[in-house]
Amino acid sequence: MLDVVAPAGEPLFFTWRGxxxxxxxxxxxxxxxxxWWQRASTENSPENSTTSESGINDGARTSWRVEAAxxxxxxxxxxxxxxxxxxWRITHHG
Structure with a gap:
């Protein structure tokens, strides 16, 4: 599990693998x-009404490459x- 502390949106600390x-x-x-253009027709149904702050669920992700220790x-x-x-998730480390 990944737990990220990002009070202003930018990660400051994270806990990963204990x-x-x-x-x-x-x-x-x-x-x-x-x-979003590939899913627009199915996501407009009432049972798939999850949206972001903008009101549109396009599956957007924001990534940060950080130096951490x-x-x-x-x-x-x-x-x-x-x-x-x-x-949050870690997509690359090393």
Whole structure:
């Protein structure tokens, strides 16, 4: 499980695999849409009415490439936030 502390939207700390990591620097940030045009007809039905703050659920995700470490050597992690659900995940580390 990944738990991210991001009070202003940008990650400051995260806990992953039982260890707490401090974010020392954000190397880059990017957004990806989720191909809303492929799902538009099925998502317009009442049972699929989940939306983001903008009112549109396009499956958008925002990612941050950060340098972080629990203690010791820094490593690079890609943290991704699903804009609709607000859930975070690590998509790359190393």
């Amino acid at each position: 260890r707490s990591y401090r974010v020392y620097s954000v190397l880059s940030r990017w957004c990806e849409s989720g191909g 629990p203690e010791g050597a820094l490593a690079v992690y890609d943290l991704e936030r699903d804009e609709s659900s607000g859930l």
